[in-house]
Amino acid sequence: MTHYLPAEEPVNGLNNDFTEESDAPLGPEEAPKFSEAVLHASDWTVETIVAQLRRRNIDINPRFQRRDAWDLGKKSRFIESIILGFPVPQIVLAEKKGERGKYLVLDGKQRLLSLLQYTGNAEGPRNAFGLSALDVRPDLARKKFSHLEADPDLEGDLNAFNNYTVRTVIIRNWPDTEFLHLVFLRLNTGSVKLSPQELRQALFPGEFSNFADDWAADSRQLQALLGRSSADPRMRDVELLVRSLSFHYFLNDYRGRMKEFLDYSTGKMNDEWSDMEHSIRSAVDQFASACETIINIFGRERAARKADSKSFNRAIFDVLIFYAFDEKIRAGMQGNPEEVVGVYNETVQQSDFVDAIESDTAGIPNTFSRLDIWGSKLQEAVGLSFNLPRLENKQIRFEGFWG
Known part of the structure; x- marks a missing residue:
């Protein structure tokens, strides 16, 4: 019988990363179809992004939420960066075939999930989390989004959070899943x-x-x-x-x-x-x-x-x-x-x-x-x-x- 040992990651120093795997290269005849895709960059406010997430226009499947890759400290520092106006990486979305205004996430899932959770619109134990492990604003420790909304002294932080703009790249008219895999990887x-x-x-x-x-x-x-x-x-x-x-x-x-x-x-x-x-x-x-x-x-x-x-x-x-x-x-x-x-x-x-x-x-x-x-x-x-x-x-x- 195999014995499974409860342990922190990684187990016994085991490397749990996959080795890189090569795939067959695309043929030259396949490259022209990639020019059909349309990439559009815009700046969405956090408030707009959260609204899109709440309406399920951006697909963050609840199943993904139990495979959460960021701990609360990393999520909190991401929220802190937004409140401070620090730059954050762009988000890349692909519009679903036949569903105008509905998007798949190619890059930024953990950031989007953090926004959804912090604002109390997610599922699971991390929903509506309080901030922790902050580097610059320790005064915001344990502050939830509901605190920002309710406390007049935090109105400036609330506005900074909601009005922060995130560069959002949207891919439309993508030719096939191979194209999205290439972008994704x-x-x-x-x-x-x-x-x-x-x-x-x-x-x-x-x-x-x-x-x-x-x-x-x-x-x-x-x-x-x-x-x-x-x-x-x-x-x-x-x-x-x-x-x-x-x-x-x-x-x-x-x-x-x-x-x-x-x-x-x-x-x-x-x-x-x-x-x-x-x-x-x-x-x-x-x-x-x-x-x-x-x-x-x-x-x-x-x-x-x-x-x-x-x-x-x-x-x-x-x-x-x-x-x-x-x-x-x-x-x-x-x-x-x-x-x-x-x-x-x-x-x-x-x-x-x-x-x-x-x-x-x-x-x-x-x-x-x-x-x-x-x-x-x-x-x-x-x-x-x-x-x-x-x-x-x-x-x-x-x-x-x-x-």
């Missing part, structure tokens, strides 16, 4: 790199997306693998689940572009939820058991890591979980843990495998290479002969492990 909020899964959850709402969010948030196995003791605020736990289910169900549809593939599979599982729900729930049970097996065999500090790294590697995890998904293969792994660890240690130092996890990781050749190399090694370790994915006409083909 080029943006940074402080030192925290954004996760494409946050955008995916907004672009593809539905029953599957909600299920994946709920399940991943509560998964002790994913928390252990990522070195966390709570849900990941950037939804990287959700991405691991979605990736694994996507390869499990739709490997034959993979075309070498990971973000495009995950968008496709998420949309498909949302659209076909009524037909796929039972199968998906069963698959997720297998996923949980597979994660447990990987943790027990490799240990949380070595699972899905390169030989010389403590960083979690998604490309390695993809192949580990792909085979561990199968109950018979998983039982073979559990029965031969030392052999599995031995071939794993050899594999992560093998030059062709290293090449496949360090460059063009999303491309079909390297994706197939990882699956083929680890699958072959795993057959030796567990003493089983099962089918491996094969490469045909530059596409990966797979019809199941047995038969």
Whole structure:
């Protein structure tokens, strides 16, 4: 049985960041369509932004609020900066297709959430928080927005807050989700790199997306693998689940572009939820058991890591979980843990495998290479002969492990 230790982040010094992953580059024929997008910059007051949030014109899904990445000190200093008139980063929004005046958030989610919470218009325990850990205005400590509204002596601070203008960039007529992913991944909020899964959850709402969010948030196995003791605020736990289910169900549809593939599979599982729900729930049970097996065999500090790294590697995890998904293969792994660890240690130092996890990781050749190399090694370790994915006409083909 795996033992999960409650701890502050990160667990045992574990690096819970993903390693960078490359995706197939855009073809030259795709670049012209990006010129169709219209970018408009304006200055919205905080009062206007809060009004847009209250009317749900800016999509801050309540589900995001439980994956809050900022502590109250950082939120408070952001509010203090606004009251003091200090510059704050711009907000980037994308107008929803077919919904004029409704927006997705590409950059600024934590800032918008802080405004929503401070003004008492959010949900959860941080709603209507009092200010704390202030650097310049300690006299505002414990002051809530309601205090600014009620106290005549704080009227100047209230006006400074409401009237502060935030540069807001709005993207309209964007051609496709690939364009938004490209913009999204080029943006940074402080030192925290954004996760494409946050955008995916907004672009593809539905029953599957909600299920994946709920399940991943509560998964002790994913928390252990990522070195966390709570849900990941950037939804990287959700991405691991979605990736694994996507390869499990739709490997034959993979075309070498990971973000495009995950968008496709998420949309498909949302659209076909009524037909796929039972199968998906069963698959997720297998996923949980597979994660447990990987943790027990490799240990949380070595699972899905390169030989010389403590960083979690998604490309390695993809192949580990792909085979561990199968109950018979998983039982073979559990029965031969030392052999599995031995071939794993050899594999992560093998030059062709290293090449496949360090460059063009999303491309079909390297994706197939990882699956083929680890699958072959795993057959030796567990003493089983099962089918491996094969490469045909530059596409990966797979019809199941047995038969």
